[in-house]
Amino acid sequence: MVSGSLSPQLRADAERAEGMARAVGLDFYEVVFEMLDAADVNAVAAYGGFPVRYPSWRFGMSFERLHKSYQYGLSKIYELVINNDPTYAYLVRSNSRMEQKLVMAHVFGHADFFKCNVWFAPTERSMVEVMARHAERVRLHIERQGQEPVERFLDLALSLESLIDPYLPLREHLRGERENGKAGGAAGGIAERVRRRFEARWGGGSELEATEDSPGRGLPTYDVLGFLLEEAPLASWQRDLLRIVRNEAYYFVPQRMTKVINEGWASFWHSKLLTGGLLDPSEIVDFADCHAGATAVAPGQLNPYKLGIELFRYAEEKGLDIMRLRRIHNDVSFIDEVVDEEFAARNQLFVYRTQGPDGRMQVTDRDWQAVKQQLLLELSWCGSPRIELERIGSDGCLELVHRHEGRDIKLDEAGEILGQLASLWRRPVALSTRVGGQGRRLVHDGGELAVLESDGAEPKHSEAG
Amino acid sequence: MMGGQVYRMERDRARFRDIVRGRLRKDLRKYLSTSELLGRQGKRAISIPIPQIELPRFRFGENDGQGVGQGRGDEGRAADGEGAEGEGAGEAGDQAGQHILEVEVELEELAQMLGSELELPAIQPRGTRQLSTEGGRYTGIRSTGPASLRHFRRTYKRALKRTIAEGAFDPRSPRVIPIPEDGRYRARRTCPRPESSAVIIHMMDVSGSMGREQKDIVRIEAFWIDTWLRSQYQNLEVVYIVHDAVAKIVDQESFFHLRESGGTKISSAYELCLSLIREKYRPENWNIYPFHYSDGDNWSARDTDRCIGLLMDEILPAVNQFCYGQVKSAYGSGQFKKDLDGALGADERVVTAAVNSRDEIAESIRLFLGKGR
Structure with missing residues (x-):
């Protein structure tokens, strides 16, 4: 069912788009379209589409950037849709009717993906209300503690935002289902297959493997935020802020791990629905122009819209069950399943490397396996460095390990984060990583950062120097 | 439900701007020695580029220069050369880039920051002149x-x-x-409205020895001096004079970019300045601020004597303060400042400062404007 503040004409368009989407087998919660003025869309986008977020200067900064970029004509926001039940989506009043139809059809694609994709199964579906409650709590803390300390702690927590385990929500979700006697349910079977595939590619223990039996405080873990929440010596308002940040980070995880497949799915269907009868013949050329803009490829950039739509078109051509693909995959497993020699050749994919002082990009490899490997590497772990909390050292030192997969991390920023972690943990914090093939151990004791050389093979547990 | 977002955004935006102002205030010394802000001012506000404030994160670093692209071209060919397609309309990535944000700050506010950074006193306008203007x-x-x-x-x-x-x-x-x-x-x-007016007369030596760096220093000095005095007077005019052996009035653009060569006769500039004061900016109606910048070389000792005479007899009685900034250049002897200090050092209407490098700009501005005249 479609609802929202639409003109009768747009409402009719939305209902037609919904009917067509249902007819091809898409399945979604009620979709609510909100109409926005062009001037307001940047403010709404800066909040990620949520009507109420906690107060933070970062949203203000994000707004400034969107607003300037819009003023200079560099970018324009077309679609904004949030994973919720009902699903909220925004239309911009100044768009043409063709563009509105395009956005609507695209939104139904996303709405279906949110509801049907297994990685979204554990997500909070009343996030609009949850965010509002978070906002209320943060305001309460500001009232009691003052703006400065709350702001400072929020900034600190947010810079640790990526220290979570992207696979944790689904794992816990499935465990919940098992305990409720739904073992071997559809989702469980799917996740199991995905896990095996993942293991086959990356080897070793899978991230889907449950770690709840590990001795002592659930270590090792990637869910550093969760660990700190339990173990760090925090005031109750700090703990609450950390809980809020962690909660929102986990809500956004499925979106970070399905950028390509989610955008591909929505684009695949907007294209089908629009050219399959939703458009007036007079709108076809404008649509083609708009669609080409959205799927254009800039050199050296991965356009998730383009890559995703091509993957689905290719899969459909090969006779794969695309409904099943959208149900079970994230970006990594989807690309692993669909990309082959023919796909890479047809889409002229290549690996590039930036070279020379001016950072020119050069094509280095057209071998499809190299291309695929590079794609998977870029998308794995939501595109962030994989940092695991391995253990607590004898002096209470928090021992983090960067699971190096060929890409070094920035040491200066890592050092800053360690400092913040140390102030929160109140004991030393260490990170083992590799830089240029050399082992490095960063230790922050709350006062100073030390960068030590280590053998690089396995993290050494030397005393802080 | 949207009205709320727009309203809330005003507060988050205001908070962000506060943070930016805090940074600006903290880094003001840095801006006092770079030409970054020049040419960015509008009528009332200035747009200041600041690096985006990023929270530290675990991020991939230098050896991440590899990726997957799409298009024609053999292995070993440049991938971003000809035939590059336009940018996609995709969503903004969440990877950090070197974003530069531009933030608008009112000139008045910038002047206040300058004032508190350099502890500048408010200016007491000379006399009690009131210019009646037609209120409309x-x-x-x-x-x-x-x-x-x-x-x-x-x-x-x-x-x-x-x-x-x-x-x-x-x-x-x-x-x-x-x-x-x-x-x-x-x-x-119509109602008479009191108004205080001031004129700044910037004079610069553009003889061969004043290079690019020396002019940049003058440019930065002039920008901050203008900013401060503008906040002190309701009506401010700025006149630019350049001189080598002869002096002429130029517009702002040529003041900073003109490169002449030849000898240096400083008295030519002072004479032009004096004729401006006599004909256009009568001391009865104007607070007058002549600033002179050179690398300290003058054509002859006789001309220097003439300069000192002009200052003592004609210019100083008419102006609020006369400032001389001596910018160090590779060939400048620095003699002129010594001569001025020797002859007029005791006169509190004269301020001289040596600017040996960009780092000394802030100190010289403090000297020039620190008397509150």
Whole structure:
């Protein structure tokens, strides 16, 4: 069912788009379209589409950037849709009717993906209300503690935002289902297959493997935020802020791990629905122009819209069950399943490397396996460095390990984060990583950062120097 | 539900701007020695580029220069060369880039920051001169005027009074028809408004030895001096004079970019400055601030004597303060400052400063503006 503040004409368009989407087998919660003025869309986008977020200067900064970029004509926001039940989506009043139809059809694609994709199964579906409650709590803390300390702690927590385990929500979700006697349910079977595939590619223990039996405080873990929440010596308002940040980070995880497949799915269907009868013949050329803009490829950039739509078109051509693909995959497993020699050749994919002082990009490899490997590497772990909390050292030192997969991390920023972690943990914090093939151990004791050389093979547990 | 977001955004935005102002205040010394802000000011505000404030995160670093692209081209060929397609309309990535944000700050506010950073006293304008200006507010009423300025309510009241007085008013059919004599019109009422005016006369030596770096230093000095004095006077004019062996008035653009060569006769500039004061900027009406910048070389000792004479007898009695900034250059002897200090060092209307590098700009501005004259 479609609802929202639409003109009768747009409402009719939305209902037609919904009917067509249902007819091809898409399945979604009620979709609510909100109409926005062009001037307001940047403010709404800066909040990620949520009507109420906690107060933070970062949203203000994000707004400034969107607003300037819009003023200079560099970018324009077309679609904004949030994973919720009902699903909220925004239309911009100044768009043409063709563009509105395009956005609507695209939104139904996303709405279906949110509801049907297994990685979204554990997500909070009343996030609009949850965010509002978070906002209320943060305001309460500001009232009691003052703006400065709350702001400072929020900034600190947010810079640790990526220290979570992207696979944790689904794992816990499935465990919940098992305990409720739904073992071997559809989702469980799917996740199991995905896990095996993942293991086959990356080897070793899978991230889907449950770690709840590990001795002592659930270590090792990637869910550093969760660990700190339990173990760090925090005031109750700090703990609450950390809980809020962690909660929102986990809500956004499925979106970070399905950028390509989610955008591909929505684009695949907007294209089908629009050219399959939703458009007036007079709108076809404008649509083609708009669609080409959205799927254009800039050199050296991965356009998730383009890559995703091509993957689905290719899969459909090969006779794969695309409904099943959208149900079970994230970006990594989807690309692993669909990309082959023919796909890479047809889409002229290549690996590039930036070279020379001016950072020119050069094509280095057209071998499809190299291309695929590079794609998977870029998308794995939501595109962030994989940092695991391995253990607590004898002096209470928090021992983090960067699971190096060929890409070094920035040491200066890592050092800053360690400092913040140390102030929160109140004991030393260490990170083992590799830089240029050399082992490095960063230790922050709350006062100073030390960068030590280590053998690089396995993290050494030397005393802080 | 959207009204709330827009309202809330105002607060988050204001908070962000506060943070930016805090940074600006903290980094003001840095801006005092770079030309970053020049040419960015509008009438009332200046747009200041600041690096985006990023929270630290675990991020991939230098050896991440590899990726997957799409398009034609053999292995070993440049991938971003010809035939590059336009940018996609995709969503913004969440990877950090070197974003530069531009933040608008009112010039008035920037001046305040400068004032508190350098502990500048407010200026006491010389004498109590008041310039009357015509206030242009339509607060008066008169009985003639163009239809576009007709005051409807007052006209109607007039007509109503007249109709009642004539006994023609019928409450059951309250018709009021104005005649031309009823017309009342808005009128401009002039009121004298006190106004303080100031003029800055920037004079610069553009002889061969003043290089790019020396001019940049002058440029930065002039920008901050203008910013401060603008905040102190309601009306500020700026005049630019360049000189080598002869002096001329130029616009701002050429003041900073002109490169002449040849000898240096500083008195030529002072003479031009004096004639400006005599003909256009009478000391009775203006607070006058001549600034002179050079690398300290003058054509001859005789010309220097002439300069000192001009200053003592003619210029100093007319101005609030005379400032000389000596910018170090590779060939400059620095003699002129010594001569000035020797002859006029005791006169509190004269301030001289040596600027040996960009780092000394802030200190020289503090010297120039620190007397509150």
